[in-house]
Amino acid sequence: MVRRLALTTGEPAGIGPELSASVAVWFSALHAGAAPAGPAAEVDPSAWRDTELVLVGDSQLLAARGGAELSGLAGVAFEAVPLRVASVPGRLDAANGRYVLDTLDRAIGMVERGQAQAIVTAPVQKSVINDAGVPFSGHTEYLQERAGVDQVVMMLAGGGLRVALATTHLPLRAVPDAITGPLLDRTLRILDADLRARFLLAAPRIAVCGLNPHAGEGGYLGREEIDVIAPAIGRARAAGIDAHGPLPADTLFVPDHVAQYDAVLSMFHDQGLPVLKHASFGRGINVTLGLPYVRTSVDHGTALDLAGTGRADPGSLQQAVIEAIRMTPTA
Ligand SMILES: NC(=O)C1=CN([C@@H]2O[C@H](COP(=O)(O)OP(=O)(O)OC[C@H]3O[C@@H](n4cnc5c(N)ncnc54)[C@H](O)[C@@H]3O)[C@@H](O)[C@H]2O)C=CC1
Numbered sequence: 001m002v003r004r005l006a007l008t009t010g011e012p013a014g015i016g017p018e019l020s021a022s023v024a025v026w027f028s029a030l031h032a033g034a035a036p037a038g039p040a041a042e043v044d045p046s047a048w049r050d051t052e053l054v055l056v057g058d059s060q061l062l063a064a065r066g067g068a069e070l071s072g073l074a075g076v077a078f079e080a081v082p083l084r085v086a087s088v089p090g091r092l093d094a095a096n097g098r099y100v101l102d103t104l105d106r107a108i109g110m111v112e113r114g115q116a117q118a119i120v121t122a123p124v125q126k127s128v129i130n131d132a133g134v135p136f137s138g139h140t141e142y143l144q145e146r147a148g149v150d151q152v153v154m155m156l157a158g159g160g161l162r163v164a165l166a167t168t169h170l171p172l173r174a175v176p177d178a179i180t181g182p183l184l185d186r187t188l189r190i191l192d193a194d195l196r197a198r199f200l201l202a203a204p205r206i207a208v209c210g211l212n213p214h215a216g217e218g219g220y221l222g223r224e225e226i227d228v229i230a231p232a233i234g235r236a237r238a239a240g241i242d243a244h245g246p247l248p249a250d251t252l253f254v255p256d257h258v259a260q261y262d263a264v265l266s267m268f269h270d271q272g273l274p275v276l277k278h279a280s281f282g283r284g285i286n287v288t289l290g291l292p293y294v295r296t297s298v299d300h301g302t303a304l305d306l307a308g309t310g311r312a313d314p315g316s317l318q319q320a321v322i323e324a325i326r327m328t329p330t331a
């Protein structure tokens, strides 16, 4: 009985390839029986032996950037996807935008065919995929579309916090119109269900942020809380979801206050994620809730400034692998 994780190795000009190679070496030692230390000790030791890690990407690129011998690593396999053009660290090339999508499509195909049970993603540069002529706002939205599900929920976890987002990658100007009753109903349902199923919380307590300063100050600083968010919380509570709010985001994140909840639902990307990244950058994970399979990722981006230097920290990608193992049953 084995669980197979497909690890997409990310934007070739960024730190994804070197981090993926480094994580393959780390994973292989654990798979071969090395004593788990640090966060790796969070999963049952037998889980390492029962897991295979499949690196999806250009094999020569991974070998060159990794600076280590990658062939013959125990428990590690490769799904070769060729670069479209040679890649230089730190230098984006739209000609490889399609390559990045090729790696995602290959991993999705593996899951669809039962050849992998979870996807772990190294970071991509969203802009370069758009530069290649393919509208792309993020893995989250791409995986949702490819899975054919109405909605997924982006959640980042780290430093004792879980922060989910009601809206993801869209211009700030478009946020208020995107926050609707049906969106919040689906988001709260998915968040509650996956906190139970994937994070094993028997009765998750969810804090819901307001959109406006001071959660609208009784309607004097905006009406979204009164017209949209509070009614959605009421419907969620009626359905058995332990949702609270709308709460002013600034004071909700005061440590003693946020500690009363298992997760926070933020209304938009930069309302919740700066707090989470301040608390745990480099150790957190991103997880897509509501997909028919497990998908985890890093809490950081492509770090073009570090690409090829060997100085990028693999901690978040290691944590993404650990969490994918923890959440994925063996096939
Ligand atoms: N999961 C994904 O695919 C994600 C992709 N991105 C994309 O990454 C690109 C660059 O985003 P930025 O805002 O510049 O954020 P970034 O996370 O790439 O970089 C921010 C700062 O953190 C540092 N940093 C990042 N990862 C690090 C690591 N592992 N070890 C040490 N230092 C690290 C960088 O050197 C830089 O100083 C954008 O295109 C963005 O869309 C951003 C977040 C997640």
Ligand SMILES: NCC(=O)COP(=O)(O)O
Pocket (backbone or CB within 6 Å): 137, 138, 139, 140, 141, 273, 286, 297
């Ligand atoms: N800030 C998180 C982020 O941009 C990750 O997006 P995604 O590519 O995982 O959808």
